[in-house]
Amino acid sequence: MFELILNPKSGERKPWSLFLVGMFYSALALFFVNWVFLGNPVFMEYTSILIITFTVILSIPFVYYLFKIEEEKDIFEKEKHFLVKSHGKAITALMWLFLGYLVAFAILYVVLPKNVVAHDFKAQIEQYCTINSNNVQDCVARYGIGGAAIGIQSLSMEEKQNRVINIFVNNIFVLIFCLVFSLAFGAGAIFILAWNASVIATAMGIFSKATLSELPLAFGRYMLHGIPEILAYFIGALAGGIISLAIVRHDWRDERFWIILQDSLDLIVLSIVILIIASLMEVFITPAIF
Numbered sequence: 001m002f003e004l005i006l007n008p009k010s011g012e013r014k015p016w017s018l019f020l021v022g023m024f025y026s027a028l029a030l031f032f033v034n035w036v037f038l039g040n041p042v043f044m045e046y047t048s049i050l051i052i053t054f055t056v057i058l059s060i061p062f063v064y065y066l067f068k069i070e071e072e073k074d075i076f077e078k079e080k081h082f083l084v085k086s087h088g089k090a091i092t093a094l095m096w097l098f099l100g101y102l103v104a105f106a107i108l109y110v111v112l113p114k115n116v117v118a119h120d121f122k123a124q125i126e127q128y129c130t131i132n133s134n135n136v137q138d139c140v141a142r143y144g145i146g147g148a149a150i151g152i153q154s155l156s157m158e159e160k161q162n163r164v165i166n167i168f169v170n171n172i173f174v175l176i177f178c179l180v181f182s183l184a185f186g187a188g189a190i191f192i193l194a195w196n197a198s199v200i201a202t203a204m205g206i207f208s209k210a211t212l213s214e215l216p217l218a219f220g221r222y223m224l225h226g227i228p229e230i231l232a233y234f235i236g237a238l239a240g241g242i243i244s245l246a247i248v249r250h251d252w253r254d255e256r257f258w259i260i261l262q263d264s265l266d267l268i269v270l271s272i273v274i275l276i277i278a279s280l281m282e283v284f285i286t287p288a289i290f
Contacts, residue, residue, distance in 0.1 A: 015093035021062060022100020026194070029054035030108055030120060038119070048123040052198055056191045059097065063190045063241070066090045094234040095227075098197050105201030106219070110212050117210075124202035131170075160283050168279040171229060175236045175271060182240025183247075189237035196233070200226055221290040225282040232274035239267035 033050045037043035043050065109117055174196065178189040200222050207221060208214035246260040 015089055015096050018062065018093050018097040019100040019103075021059070022097040022102075023104040024100075025058040026051075026055045026101045026104040026197075027108065029058065030105075034116070034120070044119060045122075047119050048121055048198075051120060052191065052194050055101065055194045059190055059194070062097065063094070066093055066238075066241075090238055091231065091234055094193075094238070095231060098193055098230055098234070101194055101197035102201050102204075103219075105198045106204045106215055107212070109201055109205035110208065110210050110215060114210075117205075121198070121202050121205075124199045125206075127199050128203050128206065164279050164283045167282055168275060171232070171275045171279060172272070175233060175275065178233050178237040179240040179268070182237045183244050185244075189233075189240060193230070193233055193237065196230065217290070221286060224286050224289065225278050228274050228281065229278035232271040232278065235267050235271040235274070239264040239271070242267075 030051050032054060033047050037047060037050060105121075109121055112120065174192060177192050181192060182189040204215060204218035204222055208218040242260060243264045246257055246264075
C-alpha cells in the first residue's frame with residue numbers, strides 16, 4: 001500500500017524526497033514494531049532488529065527502482081560519463097534515504113523514554129560498545145542511554161595507525177556485505193545500510209548524552225567522516241545492484257553485459273578509495289575538531 005502512496009519513481013526525479021521517505025519509514029517501523037510485538041515476551045527481545053527489518057521492507061520498492069534505472073543507463077547511454085556524474089542522481093537519492101533513517105533514529109533515541117530505548121536500540125548499543133570498548137557489558141551499562149562517547153584523542157601515533165587499519169578492514173567487510181546482499185537480492189544491501197544508520201544514530205545519541213540540543217554537534221562529529229564512508233557503501237551497493245539486474249536480464253555473452261560489468265567494477269574501486277580517505281578522516285581529523 002505505501003509503495004502506491006509514495007511513488008518510487010519520485011526518488012529518481014526528486015532525490016531529496018527520499019529524506020522524508022527515510023524518516024517516515026524508519027519512524028513508522030519503530031512504532032509498528034512496538035505496537036505489534038512489544039507485548040510478546042519473545043519478540044520484545046529482538047525489537048531492535050525487527051525495526052530495521054520493517055524499515056528495509058518498506059524501502060525496497062524505492063531502492064529496486066533506482067537500481068533498475070541505473071542499469072538501463074549503462075545499456076542505453078552511448079556516451080561514457082564520469083561515474084559519479086552518470087549515477088549521481090541514484091547515489092544522491094540513496095544518501096538522502098540514509099540521512100532520513102539517521103535523523104529519525106537519532107531523534108527517536110533522544111526523545112523516547114529510556115525503557116523504550118533500551119529495547120528498541122539494544123543491538124545498536126551493543127554494536128557501538130563492541131567497536132569502542134574491550135568490555136562490552138561494562139560499556140553497555142555505562143553508555144547504554146546517555147553518557148560521553150569514547151574518544152581516541154589520547155592514542156599514540158602507532159595506535160592511531162593501527163586503528164586506521166582496523167577501521168578500514170571493518171569498512172571493507174561492510175562494503176563486501178553490501179555487494180553480496182545487492183548481488184543476491186538486488187536491493188538487499190539496504191539492510192546493511194539501514195543497520196549502519198541506526199548504529200550511527202545510537203552513537204550520536206550517546207555522544208549528545210541523549211539531549212536534543214546536543215544532537216547537531218553529534219551529527220557534525222559523526223557525519224564529518226560518516227558521509228564519505230556511507231557514500232562508499234552506497235556506491236558499492238549500487239554496483240552490486242546493477243550487476244544483479246544485468247545477470248538476470250542479459251546473457252553473459254552479450255556485449256551489453258560486459259559494459260555494465262566494467263562500469264560496476266569501476267564503481268567498486270571508487271568506493272574502496274573513498275573508504276581509505278574516510279578511515280584517515282575518522283582517526284586524524286574528526287578527533288582534532290570534536
